[in-house]
Amino acid sequence: MSTYQTLTVEMSGRVAIVTFRRADQLNAMNRLMQGEITAAFEALSEDESVGAIVVTGEGRGFMAGADIKEYAAQTAPEFDSFQAAGTRMYAAIENNRKPVIAAVNGFALGGGMELVLCCDIVIANQFAKLGLPEIKLGLVPGGGGTQRSVAKLGRNRANMLLMTGAIVPASEFVDAGLVNEIVDVEHLMPRALELAAMIAAEPPTAIEGLKRLTAHATAGDLAGGLAMERDILGGLYRSEIGQRRVREFAEKSAERARKAKP
Incomplete structure (x- = not known):
């Protein structure tokens, strides 16, 4: 430093x-x-x-x-x-x-x-x-x-x-x-x-993506911002950490549903 x-x-x-x-x-x-x-x-x-x-x-x-x-x-x-x-x-x-x-x-x-x-x-x-x-x-x-x-x-x-x-x-x-x-x-x-x-503590790529998206939103370019949002989300979904967290959430949700059944 x-x-x-x-x-x-x-x-x-x-x-x-x-x-x-x-x-x-x-x-x-x-x-x-x-x-x-x-x-x-x-x-x-x-x-x-x-x-x-x-x-x-x-x-x-x-x-x-x-x-x-x-x-x-x-x-x-x-x-x-x-x-x-x-x-x-x-x-x-x-x-x-x-x-x-x-x-x-x-x-x-x-x-x-x-x-x-x-x-x-x-x-x-x-x-x-x-x-x-x-x-x-x-x-x-x-x-x-x-x-x-x-x-x-x-x-x-x-x-x-x-x-x-x-x-x-x-x-x-x-x-x-x-x-x-x-x-x-x-x-x-x-x-x-x-x-x-x-x-x-959150995934750096997702946080950086959010910064870019909220900054872009202030420009008033909704169509461009929505396109950027889809692109960033698609990349994050396909990333290793995105896939793992989505899968873990789905598994926990399924487990809660099984436990909730009479």
């Missing part, structure tokens, strides 16, 4: 835990951290020993967006390069072959919320807050925040968030479907790890 300066990657069984470690900066993302997040997630995507990923931050912040001190000092070409590298970083999370669970432990603002929008499941503690406050700097989100917030929240709700720059308790995103669960602080990581271990 590689060594990083701004984050750590640890294993718990088949679950990889990525922790941002710039607590003194509320885990604000500088160029080094951006590159290390990309490298870590790209490596985890190809690591067959990993079944799921949990991402969180140390201290009071999940990720408080970009490091504004560094941001302000960038030249125009450096700014463009940072944004282009950000596109690759978010893709490494959103398109990861492994399910990514965000354990939101505090502020997830700007680029931090954009990272949350890339995750497959989101668990937050009762103090976590999310927002896209770029409008306060006279800017708009540049890491997919405008597009993914509409896809996951709906246009009007996204407009309210984007146009006011409001910082909102994570609990307000539960009904919208962005946040799956709110848990007490002490239960945040145990719950995230519990879910990740549960998912990691």
